[in-house]
Amino acid sequence: MPEDLHDFFNDDVWDDGTGADHPGPGGGAAPPPKPPRSRRDMRRRRRQQRRKRLIVVIASIVVVALCAGVGVFAVGKIKQWRRSTLADTAVVDDYPGPGEGRVAFTVESGQGVAEIAEGLQRADVIKSVDAFTSVVASNAYTLYPGTYELKRHMKASAAAKILSDEGNAKGFVEVRQGERLDDVLKAAAESSGIALKDFEDYAGDASKTGAILPACAKGKLEGWLEPGVYNVGEDPTPASILQQMVQARIEKLNALGVPEGDQSERILIVASIVEAEVNSQDYYGKVSRVIENRLKDDMPLGMDSTVAYGFKIKGTELTNEQLNDGSNPFNTRVNKGLPPTPISNPGDDAIEAAMHPEDGDWLYFVTTDLKTGETKFTSSYDEFEKYVQEYKTNNEHAN
Structure with missing residues (x-):
């Protein structure tokens, strides 16, 4: 009610559109005001006014949105024009190819496209950075690390195509954790283009390897190649x-706190066996403890992984004759103690496990399920025999 009364007596309700102060015809007194509108008329008028205001607000929003859209479109067109201009310029600043001579160019891990392009330009392989980056961007190329054989004065597209093919990359060699020396030498020969025999001759000459190895390694590279x-x-x-x-291996051992001297060689031997025997780091600490317990009790380690290493084969390829061949210095079924050297290049987790074995009295372990890698540990020989039967049963089902 108060609102209606306020509206009722508002000046607007008396306004007839001519104005109360305006004189009437002939300059005489103004006619009396018309009687007030009904409350229904007043409410209808207020609704009309609100609609008008709403329409004005909506129209303003639409105008602002259209202006913003036009701005974004214009910026996009400008950027497109700039890219087009750069591409056109790159074509002008490109060598016609195919190039001449030979250039060994190395792409380092982590380098960006612009950085690679600058290196190519310095090496006089390409004429301009823009030509190369434009080709890489337009073709969505991925450039791989490695050393490539290129030419001087190459067309940018030709150089980019070579660097984007991983099969052309040479000059990088990877050492994987748990990998044997023989496999590392093969990969190094392939990546470097040096004959495998040259690597084998070098690795087998203790007078040469002794110059880069600690004295405790006794000239043997196995175990001393850091994964990377x-x-x-x-x-x-x-x-x-x-x-x-x-x-890199020496630096890593120092970082892990591995003691220097003979202890470092011993830890690498244990770590290499640990990593070869199980396929999950969850068991590394327990396997390490089994090794230590067996050495303490003057028992043979009985590790098939060491026997296989001595014959340069996989553990699955071992025969009963080989398992009983004591002439193999790595046969820990027959010969007590640790093998002469590590049997692979172990990773950090295995090294940590060799330094810090888990607490336990285990003497035996069996990987009962080859699919899942589940491994069971025990100090009882009878229970060990049960695990062996479980392994055989699971293996038969697997086949």
């Missing part, structure tokens, strides 16, 4: 490549 990716370089040699791996 290494740059072969422009003028590689077996010594230069393997020295990188050995140096």
Whole structure:
């Protein structure tokens, strides 16, 4: 009610559109005001006014949105024009190809496209950075690390195509954790282009390897190659490549707090066995404890992984004759104690387990399920026999 009364007596309700102060015809007194509108008329008028205001607000929003859209469209067109202009310029600043001579160019891990392009330009492989980056962007190329054989004065598209094919990359060699020395040498020979025999001759000569290895390794590289990716370089040699791996291993052992001297060699031997025996780091600490318990009780380690290493085969390829061959110095079924050297290049987790075995009295373990890798540990020989039967049953079902 108060609102209606306020509206009722508002000046607007008396306004007839001519104005109360305006004189009437002939300059005489103004006619009396018309009687007030009904409350229904007043409410209808207020609704009309609100609709008008709403329409004005909506129209304003639409105008602002249209202006913003036009701005975004214009910016997009400008950027497109700039890209088009750069592409056109790149074509002008490109060599016609196919190029001449030979250039060994290395793409380092982590380098960006612009950085690679700048290196190519400095090497006089391409004429301009823009030409190369434009080709890479328009074709969505991925550039891979490695050393490539290119030419001077190449067309940018030709150079980009070579660098985007991982099969053309050379000059990087990877050492995987748990990988044997023989496999590392093969990968290094393939990546460097050096004959495998040159690597084997170098690795087998203790007078040469002794120059890069700690004295406790006794000239044997196995176990002393740190897992990782290494740059072969422009003028590689077996010594230069393997020295990188050995140096990285020494630095890692120091970082992990591995004692120096004979203890470091012993830890690498144990770690290599640990990693070879089970396929889950969850069991590394327990396997390490089994090894220590057996050594303490003067028992043979009985590890098939060491026997297989001595014959340079996989554990699944062992025969009963080989398992009983004591002439194999790595046969820990027959010969007590640790094998002469590590049997692989173990990773950090296995090394940690070798330094810090879990607490327990286990003497035996069996991987009962080859699919899941489930491994069971015990100090009882009778229980060990049960686990062996479980392994055989699961293996028969698997086949």
